[in-house]
Structure formats: structure tokens, C-alpha cells
Amino acid sequence: MAEHSLEALIEALRRLPGVGVKSAQRMAFHLLQHDREGAQKLSAALQAAVQGVHHCARCHTFTEATLCSTCLDGTREARQLLVVETPADQAAMERTGSYRGLYFVLMGRLRPLDGVGVGDIGVQALLERASDGVVQEVILATGFTAEGEATAHVLAQALKARGLSVTRLARGVPAGSELEYVDLSTLAHALSDRH
């Protein structure tokens, strides 16, 4: 069964994050045996996305226009800028329905162990974006992981040096939690940040 274009397909599927040899084989088998229409749709969607999707000139999220729909939305509160790591994080914030300001999407986070430094995520672009004279508060909403915290720390220092007001999402006990099942670090933060 060693056929060239089947092997090439398995190899290409393996480049997807979280897909190993077995998964790639199963995917290729499924597409060829049961869903050739899906394979063709995926092929076309990849082509269209690679050609059409780039970064918003203002907030760096993915868009097909020069500016994304959020940046173009005149009803947004332009004095607030919320910084997230990824478009998925931005989508999660939007789903809360409780934020009406603008965004800046880093498209990554500092990962010194993997060689991703300040120059590799959009820090300089963020500093320029936040210094437009309109933004008054930059809300740091990078993840509460070691790398996300380090990124927030570096950004906070750089933004404060420019005289901008910087805040961070609150840490604390998640909604619906019983205290006995909350991890110790979260509990300690919830205690020290009590209000």
C-alpha cells in the first residue's frame, strides 16, 4: 500500500499540531474512504485562507481586510485596549459580552525556553498602538501560565515607561468552585487580592 500521494498526504497531515503518525493515517484513510468531498473542501479552504487571511493593521488579529471588523466598529470604547495572546482568547473575551473596548492580539507569548523573545511577538507594535494618544488604559489579558505571566510583566514595564495606565485581569477563585477543590496558588492569590 506504499503509494506516493497517500504517503505525501499522511506526511502533510502530520504537520498539524497534535497529530501523530496514527492519527494522520486515520485521517487520510477517513478522507479517502468516506469523505472525499470533505478532503476537497479542506484543500480549497486551506488555499483560500493562505491567500486571503493576514493580520489586521491595528490589532494584529487575523482578517481578510486591512482592518478587522472589531477595529472598524465605531461603537467600541477606543480608550481601552485589551491585550490577548491569540484570536481564540479574544473570542473568549468577546463571548463574555462584558468588554466593549478594543483589542491587541500578540499572536503568541514570550517563550524564552523555545527562543521566542521580545522581538518575536508584537511588543513594538503594541507600544506604538497604545501610544496613539487615545488609549488610556491597557488591560493585560495574557494567560495565567508561567509564560503568560512573564509576558504580562515585560509588557507592563514597557507600557508604564511610556506613561500608560496598565491593569491585569484579576486572579481568583473560578465561578462555581468549591474552595476545597481550588488549587493552593489560586486560593493564595484570591486571599491577597481580596476586596
Add this chain to the structure above:
Amino acid sequence: MAEHSLEALIEALRRLPGVGVKSAQRMAFHLLQHDREGAQKLSAALQAAVQGVHHCARCHTFTEATLCSTCLDGTREARQLLVVETPADQAAMERTGSYRGLYFVLMGRLRPLDGVGVGDIGVQALLERASDGVVQEVILATGFTAEGEATAHVLAQALKARGLSVTRLARGVPAGSELEYVDLSTLAHALSDRH
């Protein structure tokens, strides 16, 4: 960030087996942010495979020619025909290096609960293939799952009705196992099939 071709890509990735919304988002994000070359390769590989890969006329496995390389191999023992569910199962048998006969790949198994019956897997084609006058032994190597066993049972009856000699892979204790960790059903089979 709601952009049409990005959403279409996420939707197309979700059709892959084992990929949910979150995984599809992560894949799309990874491809567009870090591996546009990989996205283009995958698009081309899908296109090539859909156009080029079909079933071997003799054994039903995937091939780009009329007959697959195994069926064309004149050094194979044509009197033995080993029946597997998928090309991946065939590849696993080949890796053992201990089988030199030919194959028949069902491209599925009976799954009555999902509406996959005798007409949906290549039973009729197998009966014709096995009745070529050369095949003397059909070795059933479908999985040792409930569905694989049911498939083997149905195939065995149909093949025996045509006067063919039918065997089944042995059940027993896997190599390297300590008896105390082998499940009871396997141990019971190993005892009843002792030799």
C-alpha cells in the same frame, strides 16, 4: 476576528476524525501563523490524493495504479489470501515479515449498530476474489473486537459455503506479557486454544 475564509478553514478541519472545535481552531491558527508552507503542502496533497488514489482492482487497498504493488509482486504466495479491515492493518502484518501471501482489504467491518451491513463492505468482491481457483486458504485477520469477530464469523460462513479453507489468526497471550496482567477473556482463550 470573524472572517469568512478563516471560519471555512476551521469548519473544514472539524470534519477530520477526532478533531473538535478547539483543535480545529488551534490547527488553523498554527497553519496561518507559523506554517503557511505546511498549509499549502497539505492543500496540494489533499488534491493529489483525491484525484490519484483509488482502490486496487484485486485487493481493494489504496493505490494509484490499477493494481497495487503487493498484488503485482510475482514472488508472493498466491494460494494464501489474508483478509484485513484496513490498509493500516495490512501494513502491520507486513511489518511482521512473516507473511508472504496476498491480501484482501475490506476497507471496513460490519457495524450493524451504525447501519454498515454485508453489502457495505467488500464481501461479494472477496468471495469472487477468493474463488479465482488459485486461492486455497483464506486467513481472517479482522480485529478481535466485537465487530471484527462478527465480520470474521460472517465471512467464514460465506467462504466455507464456497468450499474454501478458512482460518483465523490465533488468540492468546501477547508476547512479553506477565500472566497476572492479561485480561481474563484472553487467558481463557489462550487456555482453550492451547497446543
